Amino acid sequence: MTVSSPLQGASLATSFSRETEHGLTISPRHRKRVVLTGASGGIGILIARRLLALDYQVIALCRSAPAIENDAFIHLPCDLGSPDALSEASALIGENSEPVFAVIHCAGTIAPSPVAQSDEAAIADQIALNLSAPILLTRLMLPLMQTVDGPQKSRIVFVNSMAAVMPLAGSAVYAAAKAGLRSFALSLAQEVRSRGILVSTVFPGAVQTDMLTREMQQGGSMLNYVSTPLDPDLVARAVTDQLTRHREERFLPAIDGIFGRLCMLAPCLLRLCLPLLGLLGRRGYRKAIKR
Ligand SMILES: NC(=O)c1ccc[n+]([C@@H]2O[C@H](COP(=O)([O-])OP(=O)(O)OC[C@H]3O[C@@H](n4cnc5c(N)ncnc54)[C@H](OP(=O)(O)O)[C@@H]3O)[C@@H](O)[C@H]2O)c1
Numbered sequence: 001m002t003v004s005s006p007l008q009g010a011s012l013a014t015s016f017s018r019e020t021e022h023g024l025t026i027s028p029r030h031r032k033r034v035v036l037t038g039a040s041g042g043i044g045i046l047i048a049r050r051l052l053a054l055d056y057q058v059i060a061l062c063r064s065a066p067a068i069e070n071d072a073f074i075h076l077p078c079d080l081g082s083p084d085a086l087s088e089a090s091a092l093i094g095e096n097s098e099p100v101f102a103v104i105h106c107a108g109t110i111a112p113s114p115v116a117q118s119d120e121a122a123i124a125d126q127i128a129l130n131l132s133a134p135i136l137l138t139r140l141m142l143p144l145m146q147t148v149d150g151p152q153k154s155r156i157v158f159v160n161s162m163a164a165v166m167p168l169a170g171s172a173v174y175a176a177a178k179a180g181l182r183s184f185a186l187s188l189a190q191e192v193r194s195r196g197i198l199v200s201t202v203f204p205g206a207v208q209t210d211m212l213t214r215e216m217q218q219g220g221s222m223l224n225y226v227s228t229p230l231d232p233d234l235v236a237r238a239v240t241d242q243l244t245r246h247r248e249e250r251f252l253p254a255i256d257g258i259f260g261r262l263c264m265l266a267p268c269l270l271r272l273c274l275p276l277l278g279l280l281g282r283r284g285y286r287k288a289i290k291r
Contacts, residue, residue: 038106042209046236130177
């Protein structure tokens with residue numbers, strides 16, 4: 001079993017308490033719950049620390065234990081590449097009747113290689129972790145999330161990559177998975193908005209973490225260094241900001257030029273046209289079934 005017993009002698013349903021500076025005892029039952037993947041990584045750990053500082057309860061799904069000691073931090077060891085492990089982790093999270101306020105998908109992996117030389121396992125891993133796992137986890141988390149009646153809209157945040165919007169020779173599989181994830185997020189946003197759930201994505205360029213170091217050691221793209229790689233804390237802040245200030249897509253750094261603007265604007269323009277496209281589609285469909 002990939003999800004190990006995470007809480008010895010306790011369960012996620014058990015609430016624990018802590019003293020506030022005013023001497024009041026508050027329970028994490030009153031803290032908003034955030035499920036976070038990738039919390040042991042360079043960006044994820046900074047997201048987790050920021051969330052804890054903002055008084056959220058953090059449930060971290062990753063294989064290795066993040067170096068965080070905090071009563072409001074729970075690590076559920078989980079291999080996101082395993083659908084069974086995802087289901088088991090979600091069932092544990094669902095034991096607690098408190099709704100999940102937010103899900104932040106930060107885990108990711110890259111294995112640079114020209115397509116012709118790509119290893120089958122590496123292709124499968126990149127698609128599993130960067131695309132399938134966030135989709136499956138979202139599906140499992142949606143029933144646990146607060147509905148429209150809640151005091152504040154719930155959030156789903158994806159940590160994507162600039163690779164989703166630009167060709168990245170040598171990392172075609174990663175780029176394809178991230179582009180798929182962008183499309184998933186934009187479609188999901190439309191599905192769940194009426195339930196009171198906001199979906200957003202942050203697209204960083206290169207970020208100074210171990211992932212970038214490993215990527216470059218394996219022949220990663222020199223495009224990563226067109227400008228200085230980003231400070232991971234800047235990315236973490238952009239991600240946690242999404243829990244209070246919603247922006248459907250945020251690029252870091254903001255991309256300029258006609259290509260960049262088109263990348264960012266195309267989905268927005270398309271969304272504005274969707275009602276019209278819907279009418280055209282319905283007309284086309286009626287014509288098609290008459291034939
Ligand atoms: N660094 C960059 O240059 C850069 C640029 C653009 C976008 N991004 C994106 O930012 C996100 C975070 O990147 P990072 O730089 O923080 O990467 P990182 O330091 O390599 O961290 C990767 C995280 O993913 C988790 N992970 C990997 N395989 C997993 C598995 N099978 N099951 C569960 N968790 C797994 C790792 O946890 P365990 O190993 O503990 O399981 C770790 O927490 C990724 O989605 C990445 O694509 C990064």
